[in-house]
Amino acid sequence: MAETGRAAVFLGPGKPFEIRELPLPALEAGAVLIRVTLANICGSDLHFWRGGAPLALPPDGWIFGHEMTGRVAILGAGVGTDSLGQPLRAGARVAFSYFYPCGRCHVCLRGQRAACPNKVGRATGPGEFPHWVGAFAEYYYLRPGGFIFRVPDALPDALVSPVNCALSQVIYGLTQTGLGFGDSVVIQGLGGLGIQATAVAREMGAGTIIALDQLDGRLELAGAFGADHTLSLAEVPDRKARVRQVRDWTGGRGADVACGFVGFPPVVPDGIEMLRYGGTCLEIGCISRGRTVEFDPSSLVWGSKRILGVVMYDPWVIPRALDFLERCRARYPFERLVSHTFPLEKINEAFREAEWHQRGAAASGITRAALTP
Numbered sequence: 001m002a003e004t005g006r007a008a009v010f011l012g013p014g015k016p017f018e019i020r021e022l023p024l025p026a027l028e029a030g031a032v033l034i035r036v037t038l039a040n041i042c043g044s045d046l047h048f049w050r051g052g053a054p055l056a057l058p059p060d061g062w063i064f065g066h067e068m069t070g071r072v073a074i075l076g077a078g079v080g081t082d083s084l085g086q087p088l089r090a091g092a093r094v095a096f097s098y099f100y101p102c103g104r105c106h107v108c109l110r111g112q113r114a115a116c117p118n119k120v121g122r123a124t125g126p127g128e129f130p131h132w133v134g135a136f137a138e139y140y141y142l143r144p145g146g147f148i149f150r151v152p153d154a155l156p157d158a159l160v161s162p163v164n165c166a167l168s169q170v171i172y173g174l175t176q177t178g179l180g181f182g183d184s185v186v187i188q189g190l191g192g193l194g195i196q197a198t199a200v201a202r203e204m205g206a207g208t209i210i211a212l213d214q215l216d217g218r219l220e221l222a223g224a225f226g227a228d229h230t231l232s233l234a235e236v237p238d239r240k241a242r243v244r245q246v247r248d249w250t251g252g253r254g255a256d257v258a259c260g261f262v263g264f265p266p267v268v269p270d271g272i273e274m275l276r277y278g279g280t281c282l283e284i285g286c287i288s289r290g291r292t293v294e295f296d297p298s299s300l301v302w303g304s305k306r307i308l309g310v311v312m313y314d315p316w317v318i319p320r321a322l323d324f325l326e327r328c329r330a331r332y333p334f335e336r337l338v339s340h341t342f343p344l345e346k347i348n349e350a351f352r353e354a355e356w357h358q359r360g361a362a363a364s365g366i367t368r369a370a371l372t373p
């Protein structure tokens with residue numbers, strides 16, 4: 001096996017990635033080295049790349065990216081199975097989490113591992129052990145205690161790569177809202193998260209699903225993923241008119257659940273306003289600090305509404321996400337989620353393309369660009 005591998009090193013917003021050759025690490029007991037086969041460019045990666053997300057960049061740069069899948073390259077001492085006890089060998093295809101709840105803090109002890117304040121830790125540079133800390137590289141180092149699951153043979157990589165971020169995130173978030181049988185759901189923002197949330201809400205028993213975006217291609221894709229109604233922000237630019245339309249589609253009441261996947265604070269109050277009395281607003285998209293929005297908290301109080309912030313998920317979600325894909329892959333066009341793939345060397349081009357499409361320059365249904373390291 002090779003002693004080194006290639007990684008795309010990020011040197012800061014506005015600078016091109018640099019492809020570097022790095023040594024493979026000596027594995028700690030309990031760790032797993034994974035050969036990355038597909039790494040998606042997630043919306044949050046674009047935030048880092050643009051400079052919109054908080055980041056203490058290590059002096060020698062940073063390998064990032066987190067939405068990925070791969071094969072076991074090397075198993076550390078003591079690892080013979082995945083997190084569910086299934087045998088694990090070199091070459092096995094796996095899905096795994098990229099964050100590490102500490103298990104020893106007040107929050108973890110309360111059973112809220114997804115909210116553990118220590119689950120991400122400080123960013124380390126490529127020169128520092130374990131070197132391989134991100135998806136945009138040939139290898140990823142799964143730290144001891146990391147959650148890892150075998151992938152069913154029937155699922156291709158393009159379906160599995162969104163599992164450890166977008167898909168698990170929306171399954172966990174929707175579960176946290178308490179979404180119930182027949183509930184109406186508003187989905188704001190139809191990138192990777194919003195599109196998959198549409199199918200997940202459908203499979204969780206949602207009644208009416210209303211999907212909002214400004215790009216026609218994405219609205220069309222939401223329809224294919226189970227949305228009953230789509231609402232174009234380009235066609236209905238007036239927010240009051242949008243709220244009225246959502247009320248019309250929900251028996252005059254407003255939605256039971258509204259989900260914010262946009263990452264654009266000004267639309268957060270719209271979601272709250274689209275809720276019925278006692279409804280729940282799930283916010284996942286806004287990860288950039290310092291971007292604010294004016295909002296009247298009395299609308300929460302008088303409407304008895306909840307806002308729920310969720311970042312990442314509890315590890316039980318990954319096997320559920322894989323089951324969901326196996327069960328429902330014929331029902332929704334999951335293969336349309338990863339729309340463009342690029343070799344690792346073309347990472348700069350891949351980011352430019354992903355940005356171009358996310359900004360709406362092309363009204364296509366593109367959701368994810370991916371790298372094949």
Ligand SMILES: [Zn+2]
Pocket residue numbers: 042043044045066067165166
């Ligand atoms: Zn992500």
Ligand SMILES: [Zn+2]
Pocket residue numbers: 101102103104105106107108109116117118119
């Ligand atoms: Zn913790």
